[in-house]
Amino acid sequence: MKPTHTIWLLVALLFILHQDFWLWSDRTLVFGFMPVGLLYHAGFSVAAALVWLLAVKFAWPKTIEDWATDEKRDE
Amino acid sequence: MTPVLVVGIYLLLLLGLGVLCSRFFRGTSADFFVASRSIGPFVLLMSVFGTTMTAFALVGSTGKAYVAGIGTYGLMASWSGLIHSAIFFLVGIKLWALGKRYGYMTQCQFFRDRFESSNLGYVLFPMLVALVVPYLLIGIMGAGAVLEGVTGAKGAKPAAFPELFASNNGAVPPWLTGLVISLVVLAYVFLAGVRGAAWANTFQTLVFMATGIVAFALIADALGGLKAASQAVETNAPQHLAREGKIGRWHFFSYLFIPLSVGMFPHLFQNWLTARSAKSFRLTVVAHPLFIMIVWVPCVLIGIWAAGIPLGVPVEKQNVVLGVMVRKLLDNPWLTGLLTAGILAAIMSSLDSQFMCIGTMFTKDIVVHAVGEKRFTDKQLLWLGRGFVIAIVAVTYTISLFAEGKGIFPLAVWCFSGFGALFPIVLAAVYWRRATKAGVYAALVVTAGVWFYFFRASGYGGEYLLLTDLFAENKAHPDHPTEGIMPVAVMFAACAATLVVVSLMTRPPSEQTIHKFFPRALEGVPTN
Numbered sequence: 028m029k030p031t032h033t034i035w036l037l038v039a040l041l042f043i044l045h046q047d048f049w050l051w052s053d054r055t056l057v058f059g060f061m062p063v064g065l066l067y068h069a070g071f072s073v074a075a076a077l078v079w080l081l082a083v084k085f086a087w088p089k090t091i092e093d094w095a096t097d098e099k100r101d102e
Numbered sequence: 103m104t105p106v107l108v109v110g111i112y113l114l115l116l117l118g119l120g121v122l123c124s125r126f127f128r129g130t131s132a133d134f135f136v137a138s139r140s141i142g143p144f145v146l147l148m149s150v151f152g153t154t155m156t157a158f159a160l161v162g163s164t165g166k167a168y169v170a171g172i173g174t175y176g177l178m179a180s181w182s183g184l185i186h187s188a189i190f191f192l193v194g195i196k197l198w199a200l201g202k203r204y205g206y207m208t209q210c211q212f213f214r215d216r217f218e219s220s221n222l223g224y225v226l227f228p229m230l231v232a233l234v235v236p237y238l239l240i241g242i243m244g245a246g247a248v249l250e251g252v253t254g255a256k257g258a259k260p261a262a263f264p265e266l267f268a269s270n271n272g273a274v275p276p277w278l279t280g281l282v283i284s285l286v287v288l289a290y291v292f293l294a295g296v297r298g299a300a301w302a303n304t305f306q307t308l309v310f311m312a313t314g315i316v317a318f319a320l321i322a323d324a325l326g327g328l329k330a331a332s333q334a335v336e337t338n339a340p341q342h343l344a345r346e347g348k349i350g351r352w353h354f355f356s357y358l359f360i361p362l363s364v365g366m367f368p369h370l371f372q373n374w375l376t377a378r379s380a381k382s383f384r385l386t387v388v389a390h391p392l393f394i395m396i397v398w399v400p401c402v403l404i405g406i407w408a409a410g411i412p413l414g415v416p417v418e419k420q421n422v423v424l425g426v427m428v429r430k431l432l433d434n435p436w437l438t439g440l441l442t443a444g445i446l447a448a449i450m451s452s453l454d455s456q457f458m459c460i461g462t463m464f465t466k467d468i469v470v471h472a473v474g475e476k477r478f479t480d481k482q483l484l485w486l487g488r489g490f491v492i493a494i495v496a497v498t499y500t501i502s503l504f505a506e507g508k509g510i511f512p513l514a515v516w517c518f519s520g521f522g523a524l525f526p527i528v529l530a531a532v533y534w535r536r537a538t539k540a541g542v543y544a545a546l547v548v549t550a551g552v553w554f555y556f557f558r559a560s561g562y563g564g565e566y567l568l569l570t571d572l573f574a575e576n577k578a579h580p581d582h583p584t585e586g587i588m589p590v591a592v593m594f595a596a597c598a599a600t601l602v603v604v605s606l607m608t609r610p611p612s613e614q615t616i617h618k619f620f621p622r623a624l625e626g627v628p629t630n
Contacts, residue, residue, distance in 0.1 A: 041184055046355060047176065047345075054343035056336060060328035062343045065172040065402060068180040072395040074386055075184040083190060083384045092380045094621060095199035 030085040037078045045071060105252055106262065106274065108439025109446065112309075113286050116302060120290025123301045127294045131483035132345045134295030135207045135462050141297075142214075143385040145304050150373050150386050151393050152303035152310075152451030154186065154364060156237070157244025157395055160314060160448045162514065164427075165420030167405025168413070171342035173349035174405065177357050179398035183391030185361040191387045193365050194374045196532045198383070200619065201375040208459075209371045210467040216531045216619055217539040218611060223467050230368050231460060233520040235498060238456050239580075240514050241449045243501040244421065245283050246276025248445045251425025252438060280502050283446060287454045291461075292488055295623040296376055297453040306447035311396055313444020317428065318400030324431035325407060333405075335410030342406040350575060350585025353567060354603055358394030359590040363521035365528050369452075369459035457498075461491035461567050516557055523593030525550050526601050534605075549597040556589040568592065 047067055055063040119182035132138050141149065167174040197212065206212045209230065212222035253262035254273035261272025269275075282284045290298040325331035341347055345354065364370055377383060401424070408415070408423050413430075415423055428441050470478065478486065527545055560566035569584025570576045576583040610616075 038184075038188065042358075044360075045176070045180060045184070045358075046351070048351065050344070051351075052344050052346035054336070054340055056332050056343070058328075060332040062172045062332070062406070064344055065175050065399065068176040069395050069399050071176075071180045072183045072391045075180070075187065075391040079187045079191065079391070080388045083387055087384075088195060088380065089200045091195060095202040095380065 030081075034078065034082045034086050037081070041071070041075055041078060044074075104250075104435035105439035105442050108436060109249070109443050110509055112316045112446070113282065113441035116286055116305070117289055119305055120293050120298050123290065123298045124293035127297060129484070131480050131487065132207075133221065133297065134487055135466070136372065136483050137295070137297040137300060137376040139202055139376060140378050141238065141300055141382065142378050143382045145300050146373070146377050146382045147386045147389055147393075148304035148307040149300040149455070150190070150370065151390060152307035153369060153455040154182075154367075154452075155307075155310070155375055155394075155397060155448055156452035156514075157241055157248075157445070159402055160250060160310065160445050163419050163426050164405040164408070164424040165422075167342075167402040168408045168423045169417050169420050171339075171344065171348045171406055171409070172402060173345035173354065175398055175402045177349055177354055178360075179394050180391075181358050182361040183394045185358065186364050186394075187387045187390050189362070189365045190374075191392065193528060193532060194370075195380050195383050197528075198374045198377050198380060200235040200532075204618075207372070207375065208463050208466045209366075209368045210463065210471075212371075213527075213531065213542070214471075216611075216615070217537070217542050218615055219539045219543075220471070221320070222539065223471060225543065227463060229520075229524075229546065229550060230366075231463065233517050234456055234460060236517045237514070238453060238498045239502050239505050240517070241453045241456075242280040242284065242499065243276065243505060245446055245449045246279040246502075247421050247526050248425045248449075249274045249279040250276055251422040251444060252428060252442045267272055277405070277475060277503055280499055283450055283453070284495050284499045287450050287457060288492065291454050291458050291491055291628055295487070296372065296455075296458055299458050300373075300376060302454055303451045306451040310444045310448040310451070311393070313441055313447070314397050314400050315621075317424075317441050317444070318404060320437060320441075321404055321407065321427055321431050325411075331407045331410065335406050336611070337410070338412055339409040342409045346478065347575070348584055350583075352569075352573075353585055356591040357587040359522045359525075359588060359594045360515070360518045361522070362525040362594070363518040366521040366524045368463060369455040372459045372462060373455060428476075447463075457491055457495055460494045461487050464490040464494070464533065465573060473611050516553075516560075516563060519556075519588070519590035519593060520549075520553050522590045523553060523597050524544070525594065526598040530601055530605075534617070535620050536605055536610055537601060538605040538608045538610060541601045542606040544604040545597045545601040548594055548600040552593045552596045553589075556593070560589075 047064065050064045050067055053063050056067050057063050108189045127133060128138060130138070156393055163174060163178065200206065200212060204215065210226055213226055214220055214223045254271060255261040263274065264272035267273060267275055290302050294301070322331055325334070335342055404427060405423060410426050413423065413426060415426055424445065428438055465483065469486060470483070527542055556566065557563070567583050568589055570583035570586040573585035575585050576597050591593060
């Protein structure tokens with residue numbers, strides 16, 4: 028599987044994981060102060076950043092820069 | 103008095119930054135409108151983040167969590183972190199490349215070319231402006247609400263200005279706050295254009311992020327520590343610790359269409375065009391979800407802690423919760439002033455880009471498009487842009503004086519819904535060559551009709567969910583349903599379906615347009 032496809036699968040997985048139905052009624056306070064539902068979604072934000080880091084590293088549009096600045100070549 | 107002094111010092115610093123930035127201003131219209139496309143990664147990140155986070159991020163999130171509990175973060179922040187970055191990566195970079203190559207400065211210029219229709223701009227322009235103006239009002243009214251909350255009387259504490267503002271119970275009146283911040287934003291935008299807004303946004307974003315963290319730490323300390331603050335919620339408002347009974351599953355899911363609005367924000371489009379290179383986007387794409395987390399987690403916790411005190415603020419006044427928490431719990435007026443300045447920073451970092459973008463649109467999409475670019479010298483274009491920025495600030499401020507009485511959050515949702523519903527148009531413009539002029543016109547008309555139908559059904563600006571009768575959990579409180587579908591989901595579907603069906607039924611764009619907007623260099627972005 029190409030790295031690009033893996034990244035888009037991870038993005039799709041994030042969309043599914045956002046629906047935290049298993050935490051629907053969980054009122055646990057993690058570390059005594061952090062509601063588990065809030066901690067889960069804070070972790071989700073970190074996971075999203077990591078997936079976009081992979082996207083920037085492995086799925087970057089390499090030719091776009093040259094095309095945008097090259098007026099000599101509408102190639 | 104001291105908090106107002108701190109806010110005054112902060113605003114003077116901002117003006118000083120505007121004057122400093124004006125020394126780097128190149129005096130051209132291109133520098134005024136798109137900073138000569140020279141903004142690097144860090145300033146782009148701060149500018150884009152500051153623009154997307156408005157009063158809504160600090161004031162709205164705290165108020166919403168006070169009412170709806172911790173589900174507020176999943177509903178708004180974690181969806182946004184994922185979807186905003188997706189749009190920056192998949193749409194923003196492409197639009198930057200097209201804008202740089204063909205010299206676009208506004209959304210309408212791009213859409214006019216892509217869909218081969220000069221008149222499309224005249225249809226799109228009023229729709230975009232009509233959706234941005236409420237967004238501007240949210241900022242101005244939010245600022246007024248915050249300063250009023252901070253300077254007003256609370257319990258045994260007297261108001262800050264019992265004699266000067268006796269008619270407003272001693273609190274700074276919203277009209278004055280709105281006037282001052284409008285003038286400050288106008289000053290640095292007038293002096294240095296988009297570059298001034300980008301620099302100011304960088305400073306203001308740092309200030310409001312630090313402010314959120316400081317407020318969180320100080321309020322937690324005032325409540326006896328993190329554990330004591332959260333355990334009070336467990337005792338007094340346990341329902342705030344989970345989504346059950348607060349935010350329904352379909353409501354939670356269908357909210358994903360709201361963050362799509364960033365793809366159609368004209369002020370964000372203009373921000374993207376300021377980037378020096380495509381690589382400037384990398385930091386923004388990766389750091390945006392983390393920045394959202396840094397701002398929103400503390401605010402959501404403050405909101406549920408307010409419910410656990412309990413604070414006693416009525417639900418319909420949820421937007422004053424953060425201001426009241428700061429004033430009630432923190433005795434130090436200097437800290438109160440610093441926190442107030444931070445909240446204003448969040449608001450003003452959005453206002454500047456919005457004022458700037460509407461001024462640019464009036465200049466480029468209406469006057470220059472109608473009269474012709476060659477009729478103006480570059481100097482005249484620059485002053486035309488400045489004139490329109492002054493006009494839009496004056497008009498918006500005047501409207502804000504008559505718009506009191508509606509909560510800022512419900513206004514925000516309808517504004518975002520309109521932009522989110524139009525997202526299929528920008529997505530099709532850069533990814534679907536078969537999208538046609540007729541398809542876009544039909545999609546705009548249908549989306550506007552569906553938006554207005556739901557807006558009217560909501561009572562012109564209230565929170566509103568669809569199909570609420572189908573869900574049993576609403577029967578206990580039919581006046582305040584927690585489960586249902588966000589109207590934006592239906593608007594989005596109507597826009598997408600109309601665009602696809604009408605495009606397939608009409609003549610495709612010319613080969614010349616296809617070659618112009620779908621060159622091989624842009625195919626398959628992102629590439630491997």
